[in-house]
Amino acid sequence: MTTKTITYTSTFEEDVVKGLTAFPKSLSSKYFYDKKGDKLFQDIMAMPTYYLTNSEFEIISSQKEAISASFQAENGFDLIELGAGDGKKTKVLLKYLAEQNIDFSYLPIDISQNVLDGLKESVEKEIPGIDIQPQQGTYFEVLEDLASYNTRKKVIMVLGSNIGNLLHPKAIEFLENIQEGMNPNDLVFMGFDQKKNPQTILDAYNDKEGITAAFNKNVLHRINRELDANFDVDEFLHWEVYDPETGTAKSYLVSKKEQEVRINKLELDVNFKAWETIHTEISQKYDDAVVSWLADEAGLQIANQFTDSKGFYKNYLFKK
Ligand code: AVJ
Numbered sequence: 362m363t364t365k366t367i368t369y370t371s372t373f374e375e376d377v378v379k380g381l382t383a384f385p386k387s388l389s390s391k392y393f394y395d396k397k398g399d400k401l402f403q404d405i406m407a408m409p410t411y412y413l414t415n416s417e418f419e420i421i422s423s424q425k426e427a428i429s430a431s432f433q434a435e436n437g438f439d440l441i442e443l444g445a446g447d448g449k450k451t452k453v454l455l456k457y458l459a460e461q462n463i464d465f466s467y468l469p470i471d472i473s474q475n476v477l478d479g480l481k482e483s484v485e486k487e488i489p490g491i492d493i494q495p496q497q498g499t500y501f502e503v504l505e506d507l508a509s510y511n512t513r514k515k516v517i518m519v520l521g522s523n524i525g526n527l528l529h530p531k532a533i534e535f536l537e538n539i540q541e542g543m544n545p546n547d548l549v550f551m552g553f554d555q556k557k558n559p560q561t562i563l564d565a566y567n568d569k570e571g572i573t574a575a576f577n578k579n580v581l582h583r584i585n586r587e588l589d590a591n592f593d594v595d596e597f598l599h600w601e602v603y604d605p606e607t608g609t610a611k612s613y614l615v616s617k618k619e620q621e622v623r624i625n626k627l628e629l630d631v632n633f634k635a636w637e638t639i640h641t642e643i644s645q646k647y648d649d650a651v652v653s654w655l656a657d658e659a660g661l662q663i664a665n666q667f668t669d670s671k672g673f674y675k676n677y678l679f680k681k
Pocket of ligand 1: 405413521522523525526566573576642643644
């Protein structure tokens with residue numbers, strides 16, 4: 362018998378093989394974000410039904426004074442943002458800090474140099490004189506680096522309820538990793554989408570325009586493009602469920618029929634039974650009890666919290 366061995370040249374390839382040969386099948390939501398996916402996520406953030414953006418924008422806009430006051434330190438501070446994106450919400454805070462002549466530097470961290478270049482340009486244009494020092498790399502590489510050479514107070518900021526893509530054990534690991542890079546006076550400022558009317562949550566992930574469906578299905582287009590595959594994307598259905606007991610929203614792609622997909626670059630044939638699923642994303646919703654449990658497990662404490670007028674969303678401030 363001869364066995365052909367193919368060497369996977371990226372973790373994307375490895376993860377696709379693992380996810381599509383497992384039962385049940387899954388693909389990680391981190392692979393949503395190629396150029397097309399980034400654009401679709403921007404479109405999602407602009408939809409009124411995707412309330413998370415407006416809620417967090419409201420919190421930052423209406424409570425910037427109190428938020429800034431909690432960040433301040435005698436020798437100033439470094440505001441380190443993980444996963445900065447287009448910075449729409451962050452800029453409100455940056456503008457306020459700059460207007461108040463508060464001593465701080467802004468260090469956005471992103472894996473994409475492209476994103477960082479665009480952000481730097483727009484921040485410098487809108488907030489002249491700001492000290493912005495983009496750091497390219499994964500969160501942990503950069504946080505480790507900063508912990509080793511940085512002495513002034515750090516405020517680590519993660520907006521957008523991005524932590525919600527992680528199951529609780531991974532979320533604890535993420536918080537713990539951040540905690541390990543913190544000095545005693547450092548803070549974490551992080552957004553957590555809250556449990557609410559389940560219908561509101563379903564509507565946020567199941568818009569009639571089909572933008573979220575396109576975002577979810579983009580991972581199949583991406584496999585087609587990058588791995589020379591032949592997914593018939595229209596033969597998959599975007600399906601969202603929300604469990605109000607656990608607070609977990611889950612996204613699936615459901616095969617509408619029995620079908621076979623060829624992924625040439627991986628020399629892989631994938632069979633789908635009719636109505637077989639690919640799990641693609643979790644978007645966890647929280648309450649105070651769960652957040653304080655996560656914090657406790659990670660060696661952090663809730664120092665303060667800020668919420669919007671509807672109580673849809675909270676930004677927590679954690680200390681060590
Ligand atoms: C960027 C992970 C916070 O889960 O709400 C939006 C991504 N997925 N619509 C979320 C997303 C579907 C979003 N996060």
